[in-house]
Amino acid sequence: MLSRHGKKRLTSSFRKVEIGAISDIVIGFHGTNHGDNISFDGTGGIFDHAYSPSGRFHYDADENWGVFPSPGVMDLESIAVHGIGHLLGLHYSSERDVVMHSCLSSGAEKRTLHYDDTRGINELPPIDDVRAKVLSMDSGVVSLVLLLACSLIVSYINGVEGGRRLSRKEDMEFERQLKLLNKPAVMSIKTEYGDIYDCVDFYKQPAFDHPLLKNHTFETSPSSFPKGMKNGASSGAKSLNIGLKGGGCPSGTVPIRRTTKDDLIRAKSFSEKYVGNMGILTKERPGHHYDYLGSNEGKSNKFYGVGGVLSVYNPSVLGFQLSSAHVRIRTEFESIRVGWMVNPTLYGDNLTRLYTQWDAGEAGCYNTRCPGFVVVSSEIPIDLAFQKTSVSGGEQIEMDFLIYKDEKNGNWWLNLGKLSTPIGYWPKSIFNNLACFGDYVSWGGEVVSPPDLPSPPMGAGLVPVDDPRYAAYCRQIIVVNEAHQSVHVDDTKMYGDVPVDYYDINDAGVKGDYWGHYLMYGGPGGFKGD
Structure with a gap:
């Protein structure tokens, strides 16, 4: 496969081998001094290091790792994507939003490749069409995360989502849907989990694209409430006060979660495989x-x-x-x-x-x-x-x-x-x-x-x-x-x-x-x- 520069694109395949076997990549968790002349520094500071072409990829064992980013937790998958980028030959980028930037805060997530990341991959020197990467693991969790991260990188490099290439027609249809779903925002709010909510003018929200609502009389509050409704007394359970931080969106606007192309691709994959085929679960079909x-x-x-x-x-x-x-x-x-x-x-x-x-x-x-x-x-x-x-x-x-x-x-x-x-x-x-x-x-x-x-x-x-x-x-x-x-x-x-x-x-x-x-x-x- 050729990049836009005429070079062969990097394609990789990965398989796991037993500890001690010959491998191209060795990944593991290590403490401060672990024998490679570059020590970790405990909690905070340096989270990992990865070296190409030696294939050494080390996590700092003292960090608080997890697969669901939250305050005080380092995202295992984001660091995996970044580290594998180094193993494939990428250097640090000065762009703050990209995977290969040198800094990642606890609770943050960078699993999706930026244009700058893919451009760097495309500009690597030409290599053979397929280079088998063999991994030696000392943790089942790392095995799962690394393989997931590798699949993510390879899929983006090759323009593939959900296990298959998007046709130009599909890509154009997704772009059309995104324009319909994502309305112009007065402002946007990003949550601690990475969701982006666009504050959209009440009268321009997606609901009013429905053909039966073109002449709809808008309501901003109910005109009635069921008679006899009451709340139970406290009994130990905690009912959350939920909502966007900072009071939410400005008056006259409503929060609409921004839809991404990835969202549409996942939904399409699910629909193609399972919707219309639901019933009691059997070995032959989902349910x-x-x-x-x-x-x-x-x-x-x-x-x-x-x-x-x-x-x-x-x-x-x-x-x-x-x-x-x-x-x-x-x-x-x-x-x-x-x-x-x-x-x-x-x-x-x-x-x-x-x-x-x-x-x-x-x-x-x-x-x-x-x-x-x-x-x-x-x-x-x-x-x-x-x-x-x-x-x-x-x-x-x-x-x-x-x-x-x-x-x-x-x-x-x-x-x-x-x-x-x-x-x-x-x-x-x-x-x-x-x-x-x-x-x-x-x-x-x-x-x-x-x-x-x-x-x-x-x-x-x-x-x-x-x-x-x-x-x-x-x-x-x-x-x-x-x-x-x-x-x-x-x-x-x-x-x-x-x-x-x-x-x-x-x-x-x-x-x-x-x-x-x-x-x-x-x-x-x-x-x-x-």
């Missing part, structure tokens, strides 16, 4: 599993809202897996659900985030990935990452969720938190059946996994689910009836699809003012479809 409490489907119900307080966890997922908890209202063909989710495909990380999802026939999406949901809050984005999550047997973190139909104009509102803060709404006009009411509600957990991986944990990842100190829960389960009154729901049924060794659910009934009607759910997963 989803669930454990939730729902209304009785055999009755003619009319629901005008649904709510609950979900404990928030961070279950471990891999690749195209996801694990979530939800509060949902639906009809046969349309639905709205809200809750928390860990979804690397959607977000590119393993953080627990708020999420919304709506479906109306063939229309619908997560969050603001398509026109429909109208954001009104200037402080709380609908896909914000939770800074803290629950610890089974320890501190419980929870969030209040409420979906309800405005009694006056029929729009479906989303409120969050103890103060039931309005976040935004789904206009009545984008639905058919849900324009009137929902006939089914549910609360609980769901997971998705491809066929080559055991299903991921759900909730707290434990069974049995008989103690809310250890199991994920949803308390204060309520519905809004035809009189727009908040009431406890009595006629419910537990739904699950696999044996209780994997996932389980427990309808605990009504227990005092704090818990109200509540349920517990979750499990370790590990189901393989056989």
